[in-house]
Amino acid sequence: MSSAFEANYGFRRSDVRLGNWRDAPWNVWAFRHVSELIPTARIAASAGLVEEALVNAEGLTRETLFIDGVKTIMADILAKTSTDAMVVMKSGRIVADFHAANFDLETRHILFSASKSVTAIMAGILQGDGAIDVEQVVAHYVPELESSAYADARIRDLFDMQISLDFEETYLDPRGDFARYRRAGLLEPSVAGDTPDTLLAFLSSLRRGANEHGNGPFRYASPNSDVLGLVIERASGQRFADFVTTRLWQPLGAKRDAYVTVDAAGSARTGGGICMTPRDLARVGEMMRLGGIANGRRILSQDWVADTVNNGSAEAWAQSKSVEWLPNGRYRSKWYQTGEASKAFFALGIHGQWLYVDPTAEMVIAKFSSQPVPVSNDMKRLNLALFDALASIV
Known part of the structure; x- marks a missing residue:
């Protein structure tokens, strides 16, 4: 039986x-139950907050959309992109909750690299406090990285993926530095005869690439965001999860606890280990749409948000491989910009994790997925087309 x-x-x-x-x-189950597989630290919501009732998305999923000129219905696109959950907000109000089977309002899902955008928010808060100087070098905050590639890199270089690093983000390679990086974060089983590094030990071992920091093409490398997490802990004097709790999660009015995976030393995997509900992720996007304000309270400076969603080097992006899926894009402080008339910007994680903000349409979309392949340019383009179509009907 x-x-x-x-x-x-x-x-x-x-x-x-x-x-x-x-x-x-x-992965359909695992992405919703990461804490049963990997050690985590709690990001606590305020006690006693009550979540609103589910908003039925059935009508929206039956809507006819035109994706690249092809007539389809939204439900088919959600299925094709392996959607686990999607929340749509319009003008600050939740207008639709889509949940796949075995997903409910309490289910937390991993963000993967959309975690980087949350990590950047925390660094932005510290910048507003005067505790982080983006022109300062990494080793000023984390002296253990003095002999690594990061020693003389600026915090701004971490923000914008402008680090010269001898490292390849090869998701499907079971060997090499990326696999070692995953083992350091306790994301993969150890290899016989191998004692996994801690994240700090792994980051300390990375060497500079051929170029200088701060120039050249956009160079995506997840370890940069884990270094930023260490900077945040040193500058704030708190563990990452505790700092997120007090300065973002509770002021935001998040309704459920979130959590972040940690390594053997308790360091947070800020480059990809944050897990939360889709509604709370949408609330993060709404705070960004409103220029750093949630519940009538300023969480993040308006100047930092404006810089994040309007600046970034179009030249650096155009020189990168990412131009293949986002032709007019830019990247600033770990958020992507579409470069389109809508001025939409977003956070993105492997396997189909999205936080998409369209200021022109006053729309925020949080979308969790369990796409079988970690990275697919076709899936990215399809999701972006879905969001663009939704902006015209919600």
């Missing part, structure tokens, strides 16, 4: 392991 778990997911809980949790079909 199959268990209720097996009936819901089509496999047994015991089938999901650290070695396969990002692979289909196991």
Whole structure:
């Protein structure tokens, strides 16, 4: 006789392991239950907050959309992009909650690299406090990185992925530095005869690439955002999860606890380990849409938000491979800009995690997915087309 778990997911809980949790079909469950696989630290919501009732998305999912000139319905696009949940906000109000099977208002999902955008917000808060100088070098805050590639890199270089680093983000390579990076974050099982580094030890071992920091093409590298997490901890004097709790999560009015994965030393995986509900992710986007304000309270400086959503080097982007899927894009402080008339900007994570903000349409979309392939330019383009179509009907 199959268990209720097996009936819901089509496999047994015991089938999901650290070695396969990002692979289909196991990722559908694993992305919603990361804390059962990897150590985490709690990001606490305020006690006693009550979540509003679910807003039925059935009518919206039946809407006819034209994606690249092809007539379709939204439900088909959600299925094609392996959507686990999607929340749509319009003018500050939740207008639709889409949940796949076995997903509810309490379910927390991993953001993967959309975590970087949240991490940047925390650094922006510290910049507003005067505790971080973006022109200062990394080793000023984290002296343990004095002998690494990061020693003389500026905080601004971390923000904008302008670090010269001998490192390749090869998601499907089971060997090499990227696999070692994952093991340091306890995201993969250890290899026989190998003792995983801590994140700090791994970051300390990275060497500079051929170029100088701060110029050349946009160079995406997740370790840069984990370095920024260490800077945040040193500058704030708090563990990352505690700092997020007091300066973002509770002032934001988040309704559910979030959490972040940690390594063996307790360092947060700020480059990709944050997990939260889709509604709370949407609330982060709404705070950015409003220029750093939530619940009538300023959380982040308006100047920092304006710089993040309006600046960034179009030249650096045009010189990168990312121009293939976002031709007019830019990247600033770990947020992407579409470069389109809508002035839309977004956070993005592998396997289809999105926080999309369209200021012109006053729309925010939080979307979690379990796409089988970590990175697909076709899926990115399809999701962006979906969001653009939604802006005209919500």
